[in-house]
Amino acid sequence: MLDIQNVSVKFSSASEVGAVEDVSLTLQKGTKTALIGETGSGKSVLLLAVMKLLPATAEISGSVLLEGTDLLSLSEEELETIRGDRISYIPQGGGNGLNPLMRIGMQIGEPLIDHRGYSKKKAIAQSVELLRRFRLGKEETWVRAYPHMLSGGMRQRAMIAMGIAAGSRVILADEPTKGLDQDRIQGVAECFQYLQGETLLCVTHDVNFAASVGEYISVMYAAQQLEYAKKEAFFEHPLHPYSRAILDAMPERGLKSNIGFAPPHDAYSVKGCRFSDRCPYKNKLCDEKKPPFIDVKGHKVRCWQYAD
Amino acid sequence: MLFPFRGFERDLSMKRKIILNRLLISLGTIFLIVTISFILVNLMPGDPLVNIMGDDQYYRVKYSDPELLEEIAKKYGLDGSLGERYVKYLGNILRLDFGFSFTRNRSVLDIVLYRLRWTLVLAVPATILSALFGALLGIRAGWYQNGLLDRIMTPLTLVLNTIPTNCTAILFLTLFSYKLRLFPISGMASGGLTGGAYIRDVMWHMCLPLSVMVLSRTCSNFIHMKSYVIQVKGEEYILTAVAKGVPKTKVLFRHVLKNALLPYVTILCMQFGHIVSGSVMIEVVFSWVGMGNVMNTAISASDFPIMQMCFLLTAVCMVVSSILADVLYVLLDPRIKEV
Ligand SMILES: Nc1ncnc2c1ncn2[C@@H]1O[C@H](COP(=O)(O)OP(=O)(O)O)[C@@H](O)[C@H]1O
Ligand SMILES: [Mg+2]
Numbered sequence: 001m002l003d004i005q006n007v008s009v010k011f012s013s014a015s016e017v018g019a020v021e022d023v024s025l026t027l028q029k030g031t032k033t034a035l036i037g038e039t040g041s042g043k044s045v046l047l048l049a050v051m052k053l054l055p056a057t058a059e060i061s062g063s064v065l066l067e068g069t070d071l072l073s074l075s076e077e078e079l080e081t082i083r084g085d086r087i088s089y090i091p092q093g094g095g096n097g098l099n100p101l102m103r104i105g106m107q108i109g110e111p112l113i114d115h116r117g118y119s120k121k122k123a124i125a126q127s128v129e130l131l132r133r134f135r136l137g138k139e140e141t142w143v144r145a146y147p148h149m150l151s152g153g154m155r156q157r158a159m160i161a162m163g164i165a166a167g168s169r170v171i172l173a174d175e176p177t178k179g180l181d182q183d184r185i186q187g188v189a190e191c192f193q194y195l196q197g198e199t200l201l202c203v204t205h206d207v208n209f210a211a212s213v214g215e216y217i218s219v220m221y222a223a224q225q226l227e228y229a230k231k232e233a234f235f236e237h238p239l240h241p242y243s244r245a246i247l248d249a250m251p252e253r254g255l256k257s258n259i260g261f262a263p264p265h266d267a268y269s270v271k272g273c274r275f276s277d278r279c280p281y282k283n284k285l286c287d288e289k290k291p292p293f294i295d296v297k298g299h300k301v302r303c304w305q306y307a308d
Numbered sequence: 309m310l311f312p313f314r315g316f317e318r319d320l321s322m323k324r325k326i327i328l329n330r331l332l333i334s335l336g337t338i339f340l341i342v343t344i345s346f347i348l349v350n351l352m353p354g355d356p357l358v359n360i361m362g363d364d365q366y367y368r369v370k371y372s373d374p375e376l377l378e379e380i381a382k383k384y385g386l387d388g389s390l391g392e393r394y395v396k397y398l399g400n401i402l403r404l405d406f407g408f409s410f411t412r413n414r415s416v417l418d419i420v421l422y423r424l425r426w427t428l429v430l431a432v433p434a435t436i437l438s439a440l441f442g443a444l445l446g447i448r449a450g451w452y453q454n455g456l457l458d459r460i461m462t463p464l465t466l467v468l469n470t471i472p473t474n475c476t477a478i479l480f481l482t483l484f485s486y487k488l489r490l491f492p493i494s495g496m497a498s499g500g501l502t503g504g505a506y507i508r509d510v511m512w513h514m515c516l517p518l519s520v521m522v523l524s525r526t527c528s529n530f531i532h533m534k535s536y537v538i539q540v541k542g543e544e545y546i547l548t549a550v551a552k553g554v555p556k557t558k559v560l561f562r563h564v565l566k567n568a569l570l571p572y573v574t575i576l577c578m579q580f581g582h583i584v585s586g587s588v589m590i591e592v593v594f595s596w597v598g599m600g601n602v603m604n605t606a607i608s609a610s611d612f613p614i615m616q617m618c619f620l621l622t623a624v625c626m627v628v629s630s631i632l633a634d635v636l637y638v639l640l641d642p643r644i645k646e647v
Contacts (some may be wrong), residue, residue, distance in 0.1 A: 084553030
């Protein structure tokens, strides 16, 4: 469905190091993938690169195939017809992702107006139905509200509804649980479970949330992808020392926990593995050569331990 | 009704409360201004009668016929104790009675209202035109940042903004009136005209002062509007709109404009507050006999009643415009901010 191939992003304004380096991810139709990683590891930049929404200062390389079409090679006009129609982006609910001066219903229904030629009235009526799908309650009232009247959890649901409004089959969500408390996070996780048939790539730094939403888990660290596996494989026997460190740090899995291992500033400039200075298993090779992304029977990991 | 549905009455009543609150505060402010104006006039050194009658006459009457002096003082409301005078003064203001001009034998209200009309003839079109020009140019330059218009207008307006309006006024006068003889040198209308010819003549006289005012205000409006558009463009919800596949021009019209116009309306209201005080320079240069000129002559002739009313009017304009800005903001912005 969505095939991200060797995507790298560099900002010409910033330093030499890339914000995203050589990330490849394949999302099969109807699957849900959770992308976890520290703040600053390049998750948001990756999502925006996929949508080709980064500012002009970003240099993107690689390709992003949506059902065979390379999004990165399309013109802005062509992208306008695809964004929100075949692939959607859901911004962070905690932030300023909704227009403060436009009613919720109009914002949810907007893709229908632009992609399906709906009238304003019909689009707003449809947004009531969309919100119903996420059990907001009193949907007719809320579509006429402005964003500031909604709680963080409700805003997040409204944005998920907005993402699927025009029938988009691929959904990219950026930290949908940011700033929410445990109950609300549970609510958002349920919303993603209502999505049947849509292909989801959800960025988060909450490992528990990733476990409840994702069928596949991908881990990013210092702009690189370190591990990719099916959820069960990842949680039962994580391969990368970094993944193990994260999972070990979780008090009996199920309690709230965030990753607490931000890479040091100089990690980007090392010649070898970026996790090497914290790795208990490191050897000489780790410092000297960049580890490749090794495929261990479908479980991928960027670590020299698994090289033959 | 802004929120014609259930569940949001609280919002509406809160808006009402905020607006009422602002109204009360401005009433209080106006009362304070009125009082300060009284204190200023009455505590100024010297007997105000000196200014009415002139030095010579004042001292002659004072020593030869003190009763006449009291009578004159009474005529101008300058008798009685300070407290009595204050109460009387407040009563007069409530009845819109601002007394008689010291220098001209007409009521202050008549003089000022008549002159105010001439100021408004100039200031109202200037405000409207510059609001429109500033908005249109600013939106375009902000939306197409670093485009041709932006690269021309931004340095130009920054330079023009630093030149005081009286300089521009004199420059225009020299160039267009003395050198090119395209427009009249001064005044507001030629004598002896009536009807359509009179109106055309006034408009012809207006051209230069109006252009100077429009030019200077358009510059500052442009700079403001451009920065609002650029700021809104960088907001996350604009990224959301683009990510939804909203076409570019619709992003501008549906999402950027309203958010950028909100602060713009506020600065326009504030400009309205300077409508009386802001035109003194231009009126003097072009001999446009409006409020600015009245103020100017009243000051040099020490005509206290006129000065007082001009002062009050200017201050009230400021208060009214700032409350207008507040009320508009509360009405237009669904987010309610507590004061
Ligand atoms: N517009 C930009 N210009 C320059 N650098 C950027 C820009 N956006 C993000 N970055 C950098 O890219 C890196 C990755 O950021 P991001 O993807 O936002 O991290 P996160 O994983 O928290 O979402 C950060 O180091 C950030 O400073
Ligand atoms: Mg992020």
